[in-house]
Amino acid sequence: MMSRDMLTRIPHVEDANEYLEIARDFVNPRDAIREGISNALDWGATKIRVTVKEDRSRPDEELVLEISDNGAGIDETRLEAFFDLGRSTVSEPGQQDAAGVPKIGYKGHGTKTFFNSRQIEVWSDSAECTVYAIMDSPLQHLMRKEVPPYDYVVERKNNEETKTRVRIYGYNANQNKRDFDHNLLKDYVLWFSLFGSIEKEFDVTMNQGKELFLQGLGRDSEELIDFGHQFPSENCNIQALITNRPGDWTKIFVKRWVFQHRQVVGYPGKFIDLVFYLEGDEAKRSYNPMIRVRGRTPNYGMYKVEDRYGLWACKDYIAVKRYNEWLGLGKRLETKYHAFVNCQDFRLTANRGDIANTPPDLLNGIRDSVRQLFEEEIQGSREYQDYDEAVESEEQYQTAEQERKDFQRRMKRATRKKVCDFRGVELIEPGNEMATIALFNMVYSFEPGIFPFRVIDYDAKRGYDALVAQSVPYDLSRESIYFVEFKYALAADFNHSFDHLAAVVCWDCSIGEGNEVTDIQNNRRGLRITSPSNQSEYTKYMLVSTRERHNIDVFVLKDYLREKLGLEFRPRVHSR
Numbered sequence: 001m002m003s004r005d006m007l008t009r010i011p012h013v014e015d016a017n018e019y020l021e022i023a024r025d026f027v028n029p030r031d032a033i034r035e036g037i038s039n040a041l042d043w044g045a046t047k048i049r050v051t052v053k054e055d056r057s058r059p060d061e062e063l064v065l066e067i068s069d070n071g072a073g074i075d076e077t078r079l080e081a082f083f084d085l086g087r088s089t090v091s092e093p094g095q096q097d098a099a100g101v102p103k104i105g106y107k108g109h110g111t112k113t114f115f116n117s118r119q120i121e122v123w124s125d126s127a128e129c130t131v132y133a134i135m136d137s138p139l140q141h142l143m144r145k146e147v148p149p150y151d152y153v154v155e156r157k158n159n160e161e162t163k164t165r166v167r168i169y170g171y172n173a174n175q176n177k178r179d180f181d182h183n184l185l186k187d188y189v190l191w192f193s194l195f196g197s198i199e200k201e202f203d204v205t206m207n208q209g210k211e212l213f214l215q216g217l218g219r220d221s222e223e224l225i226d227f228g229h230q231f232p233s234e235n236c237n238i239q240a241l242i243t244n245r246p247g248d249w250t251k252i253f254v255k256r257w258v259f260q261h262r263q264v265v266g267y268p269g270k271f272i273d274l275v276f277y278l279e280g281d282e283a284k285r286s287y288n289p290m291i292r293v294r295g296r297t298p299n300y301g302m303y304k305v306e307d308r309y310g311l312w313a314c315k316d317y318i319a320v321k322r323y324n325e326w327l328g329l330g331k332r333l334e335t336k337y338h339a340f341v342n343c344q345d346f347r348l349t350a351n352r353g354d355i356a357n358t359p360p361d362l363l364n365g366i367r368d369s370v371r372q373l374f375e376e377e378i379q380g381s382r383e384y385q386d387y388d389e390a391v392e393s394e395e396q397y398q399t400a401e402q403e404r405k406d407f408q409r410r411m412k413r414a415t416r417k418k419v420c421d422f423r424g425v426e427l428i429e430p431g432n433e434m435a436t437i438a439l440f441n442m443v444y445s446f447e448p449g450i451f452p453f454r455v456i457d458y459d460a461k462r463g464y465d466a467l468v469a470q471s472v473p474y475d476l477s478r479e480s481i482y483f484v485e486f487k488y489a490l491a492a493d494f495n496h497s498f499d500h501l502a503a504v505v506c507w508d509c510s511i512g513e514g515n516e517v518t519d520i521q522n523n524r525r526g527l528r529i530t531s532p533s534n535q536s537e538y539t540k541y542m543l544v545s546t547r548e549r550h551n552i553d554v555f556v557l558k559d560y561l562r563e564k565l566g567l568e569f570r571p572r573v574h575s576r
Contacts, residue, residue, distance in 0.1 A: 029172045029179050031351065032113045034193040036067035036166060039111065041194050041207065043164075045071035048195070049213045049222070052180040055169075062118070063177055065168040073126030073162035076154050079133055082111050082122065083150055115139060115148065118170030122152075125159040139173070182216030184301040186223065187290045189214065190230055191308075192319055198340045199317040200228045201275040202260050229319075231256070231338065232283045236383065238390050250391060251282035257378050265368045270345045272366060274373055277338040278387065281305060284338070305335045311370070313355050314342040321354055326367045327374055341370050418569035422446070429507075429569045430557075433488045436507045437465065439557060440486065443565075450564050451555070453484065453502060464496060468503075490527075490541075490554060494519045498543070503553040509541060517543055525552065538563040 033050055040048045048069045055062040074082060114120050115138040122133040133152035141148035178184075190196040195212050213222040232254045235241070241249035257276040264270040284305060285291050291305055292298040310324035319340060327337075343366055347357035355363070378384055418429040423446050430436040444451065453468035464483035482502030485494075489508040498519045511517070513529045525543035532538055541554035561567040 028188075028353075029176050030185060030188045030192075032065060032116075032168065032171060033067070033185065033189065034352075035111060035113055036065075037189070037212070038194045040067065040069035040071050040164070041210070043069075043071035043073070045069035046210050047213070048211070050185075050189075051215045051222075052185065052217055053215075054177070054217065060170075060174055062170045063172070063174045063180070065171050065180075066165065068163065068165040070161070070163050073159070073164055074122065074124035074131055075126045075129055076131065078126075079122070079124075079131050079152060079154075083133070083135065085112060114166070114168050114171075115142065116172055117168045120150075120169075121167045122164070124164040125162050127159060127162060128156065130155045130157055130159060177217065178300055180217045181301065182214070182219035182223070183290065183299070185216035186214055186225065187288075187301070189225065194316065194318055195225065195227055196229045196319075197227070197317040198229045198275060198314060198319075198342065201231070201258055201340075202273050202317075202342075204317070229340075230287045231277055232279060232287055235283065236387075238386060242390070242394075247394075248282075250394065251280040253278070253280045253387065254283045255383055255387065257381070259373055259377070262369065262373065264343070264345075264362070264365045265372065266365045267345075267362060270343070270362065270365075272369055273342045274370060275340050276374070276378055278336055278384075279309075279338050280336070284309070309335055309338055311337065311339045311341065313346060313366075314340050315344060315346040315348055315352075315355070317342050318352075320346070320348065320352060323367070326370050328371065341366070415572065417572060419572055420567045420569045422565070422567060427567070427569070430488060433486055436488050436505070436557070437486045439507070440505055443557075443561065447565065452553070453482070455484070456481075464501070470502060490517070490556070492517055497521050498523050498525060498545075498548070498552060501552050502550075503555060504543070505555045505557065507557050509554070509556050527554070532563065 033052075036050070037048060048067070051066045053064050053066075055064050115135075117139060118137060120133075120135040120138060122131070124131050131152060131154050133150050135148055135150035138148040189212065195210075197207065199207065207227050210227045212225040212227070214225050215222045234254050234256050235252055236255040238249070238253075241253060245252060255278045257274075259272075259274040259276075261271045261273065264272060281291075285293075290302050291308075292302045310322050311327055312319040313321050313323050317340075323341075329337075345358070345362060346355040346366075347359075348355060349357055358366075413431075417431075420427045420429075422443070425442060425446075427439060427442055428435065430439050444455065448454065453470050455466050455468050457467040458465065459467075465486045466484040468482055468484050470480050470482060483496075483500050484503045484505060485496055485501060487504060487506040489510045490504055490506045491510045492515065494517050496519060498521075509527075511527055513527060515527050516524045517527060518524050523545075525545045525548075528540075528542045528544050530540040530542070532540075539556075539559050541556050543552040543554060545551070558569075
């Protein structure tokens with residue numbers, strides 16, 4: 001086509017759709033708190049208050065977030081940026097204010113998470129003016145594909161004190177309120193907001209002394225939170241630890257390594273900071289009450305060590321995403337580490353939830369740099385080697401000691417075991433799944449005909465335990481081949497699917513007639529128990545379904561062996 005026929009058009013942006021996409025892209029509802037804290041610190045606040053409450057005067061007990069600070073305040077230009085999409089008074093990452101403080105809010109996306117609400121109010125005093133603004137029904141407007149308007153007033157005046165207060169009503173449609181429980185909110189702030197920055201580990205002191213007064217749901221008063229992510233104090237004198245805590249000194253061991261401004265492999269102009277703590281579980285729990293305790297029912301939001309700890313990638317010294325695989329370690333070792341790598345050249349997604357926008361080659365270079373530092377300067381250090389050798393020696397001692405204790409424990413248990421004589425062989429009452437398989441095999445080797453199938457393969461490592469044929473002679477190419485699963489006791493939850501399952505062999509049954517068993521595909525079958533009608537029959541257990549063609553036999557060996565073979569298990573008789 002000739003150039004004189006060509007037309008020019010500037011692509012159009014559906015503003016309301018983009019607002020809605022950004023407002024809902026922040027998948028963690030607490031991200032609104034993170035963005036509010038970042039804004040306050042960007043504009044020089046030294047005191048920040050975050051309050052989350054329910055308005056019990058409303059039928060829906062509306063969720064209300066309030067974030068206030070003593071920062072520079074909002075003038076008319078900053079008010080426009082507050083509500084506009086993609087507009088920020090911070091034009092470039094790393095831009096500094098007059099006091100030399102770097103700012104992180106330069107995309108103009110963060111406050112748009114506030115739009116996921118019924119109403120937004122802003123009060124602010126800057127040096128030049130006082131502003132008030134209100135936006136009604138922002139989410140409702142966006143759902144109608146309308147950009148929500150806001151009303152505002154500006155009063156020109158000189159304010160001696162500057163401050164800002166933002167109140168968000170009906171946030172997140174009042175959903176997931178329990179995510180704003182005070183303890184969960186505190187944990188989130190100290191891990192994933194600028195107030196939980198790791199910058200102090202690198203001697204960055206510009207935010208030192210700043211305070212956050214936090215009050216989440218379930219708390220009657222504010223809690224003062226000091227600036228910075230929490231780490232334990234070093235405690236790495238191995239000989240002293242072994243003397244004071246023989247047998248479990250590793251639980252309180254803490255060693256720290258810090259590397260600042262290290263060049264990224266293959267990128268001379270790009271740098272990383274790495275802080276690496278090696279911590280025992282007890283040391284972690286000393287400052288982190290959100291770690292689950294074995295044997296106790298966890299509160300909502302608590303987590304296991306392996307679900308939180310490891311290596312976190314950071315930008316602006318704020319944790320973004322875990323990359324444990326960069327160290328090439330197994331799960332057992334990853335949980336010992338509490339580590340962060342910061343790079344200002346990470347490119348974040350709009351919701352700050354990922355570093356996936358970073359060019360792959362640069363990401364690989366950062367990964368290689370981290371692994372090189374870890375292998376050469378951490379694992380290769382004298383301190384780490386001393387720790388590793390002491391742990392190995394401790395494990396060997398504990399293994400030997402555990403074996404002695406285990407021998408004594410099993411000797412006592414063996415004397416209490418019930419047994420049965422069968423064809424000159426002592427059968428032992430099982431106490432777990434492996435022992436149930438052993439009992440089955442002993443009986444099956446003498447009396448294979450008492451089971452309506454023939455075992456043709458075992459594999460206890462993966463999937464079902466046994467492959468069986470239900471017809472004799474059998475044809476491996478035909479549909480007479482099924483699975484059998486062994487259990488110590490049949491329970492309501494079944495960790496396999498019912499597909500291709502012919503039978504379950506167990507020692508006992510934990511559920512009763514009519515109760516349901518659910519497989520991993522959420523399919524359900526009812527347990528039917530049929531008593532024998534004459535002496536030649538036996539008690540039949542079966543998992544039945546009204547939708548499937550085949551039922552699943554259950555052989556409860558405790559009953560089945562007694563009724564089919566007359567086997568009774570009794571306590572051992574010991575000669576004196």
